Amino acid sequence: MNILDDLEKIKELDSEDMLGIEENFYNQLLEAKKIAEKVNVGSIESTAFSGVAILGMGGSGFTGDIIRNLTKDDISVPIEVVKSYDLPGFVNSSWLVVPVSYSGNTEETLSAVQQALSRGCNLLCVTSGGELEKIAEDNGSCIVKVPSGYQPRGAAGYLFFSTILVLKFLKIISLPDSDIEEALELIKEKCTQYRREVKTQKNYAKIIAAAIGDSFPVIYGTEGILSSVAFRWKCEINENSKTPCFWAEFPELNHNETVGWERLKGITSRFVLIVLVDKQEQERIKVRIRTTIKLIRDNFAKIIEIPVEGKSKLAKALSTMYTGDIVSVYLALLNEINPTPVKKIEILKAELAKLNEK
Numbered sequence: 001m002n003i004l005d006d007l008e009k010i011k012e013l014d015s016e017d018m019l020g021i022e023e024n025f026y027n028q029l030l031e032a033k034k035i036a037e038k039v040n041v042g043s044i045e046s047t048a049f050s051g052v053a054i055l056g057m058g059g060s061g062f063t064g065d066i067i068r069n070l071t072k073d074d075i076s077v078p079i080e081v082v083k084s085y086d087l088p089g090f091v092n093s094s095w096l097v098v099p100v101s102y103s104g105n106t107e108e109t110l111s112a113v114q115q116a117l118s119r120g121c122n123l124l125c126v127t128s129g130g131e132l133e134k135i136a137e138d139n140g141s142c143i144v145k146v147p148s149g150y151q152p153r154g155a156a157g158y159l160f161f162s163t164i165l166v167l168k169f170l171k172i173i174s175l176p177d178s179d180i181e182e183a184l185e186l187i188k189e190k191c192t193q194y195r196r197e198v199k200t201q202k203n204y205a206k207i208i209a210a211a212i213g214d215s216f217p218v219i220y221g222t223e224g225i226l227s228s229v230a231f232r233w234k235c236e237i238n239e240n241s242k243t244p245c246f247w248a249e250f251p252e253l254n255h256n257e258t259v260g261w262e263r264l265k266g267i268t269s270r271f272v273l274i275v276l277v278d279k280q281e282q283e284r285i286k287v288r289i290r291t292t293i294k295l296i297r298d299n300f301a302k303i304i305e306i307p308v309e310g311k312s313k314l315a316k317a318l319s320t321m322y323t324g325d326i327v328s329v330y331l332a333l334l335n336e337i338n339p340t341p342v343k344k345i346e347i348l349k350a351e352l353a354k355l356n357e358k
């Protein structure tokens, strides 16, 4: 039997139930909405900020990436995404700083938080606990507290959705209710279509995982929401499937990477190119995608186009991200890998923690 249809084997391999977490993504979003509605934004409610800096690494960092790309066309203040130790010099006390760290203990994020506090910035802290929760309590900062017990990347729904909704309630961004409803409906559908009981023949996520199989995946998105989503696909394939993966975005990749697919065919003939394609994309981008595929087709084992579904940016982003998340879990299981542990991340964090003891 195909391993992806063998429910007993899946249970055995996925001992911490990452697949279950993914299957429950719709409910995670509903809970995130409730969490956001209960956040006490009193201290920052009527402040006019001159910018928003969203901090966060890895699975938590996705929140900043996607919020910036979802809102950049309509927002009147800049959103800066910070993925390291230092805040940019222009972030001052008139900015809202939004540290997102699932564990609450990620050192890059905590370092930037200290800088934000010393510059007198208001904080909106998004976490399940740890040091970040303590900092928020000690400073009387606004806190979005999400449930603990998940891998950070498995809690992306809690982190991202509650953060964007709180920013909406604060009127920093505008996000129509109809977009939220559309996104939730689409995710509800996808959760049903991708669940483990749906056999491979009819399960698009299993089909894509099987098509990737033993190949080296390369993910292409388009500047904007689909670049954040392509990056998320790459990260999920790295962390869940323990598989190397590259990603790039149109149109930038046409100015460099496209030329690179010329040599090393012996190696790249085991690569699979996955292109996230939005039919509503502007014509010039569509031509770029079509022409690029023609130019580089012979360098790949196969090229898979993933059609982006939904009308609103939110529905497109969340549904395409969700497909990648669950594909990465099925890809792990197909290769008999437990998707949950991320030992190398833990080793790195432990090694850095030793520096604090000196």
Ligand code: F6R
Binding pocket: 057, 058, 059, 060, 061, 100, 101, 102, 103, 104, 105, 106, 109, 151, 152, 153, 154, 239, 342, 345
């Ligand atoms: C692990 C994961 C990582 C973490 C990252 C930052 O599941 O997704 O990428 O998100 O190491 O840790 P947190 O999210 O706790 O700030």
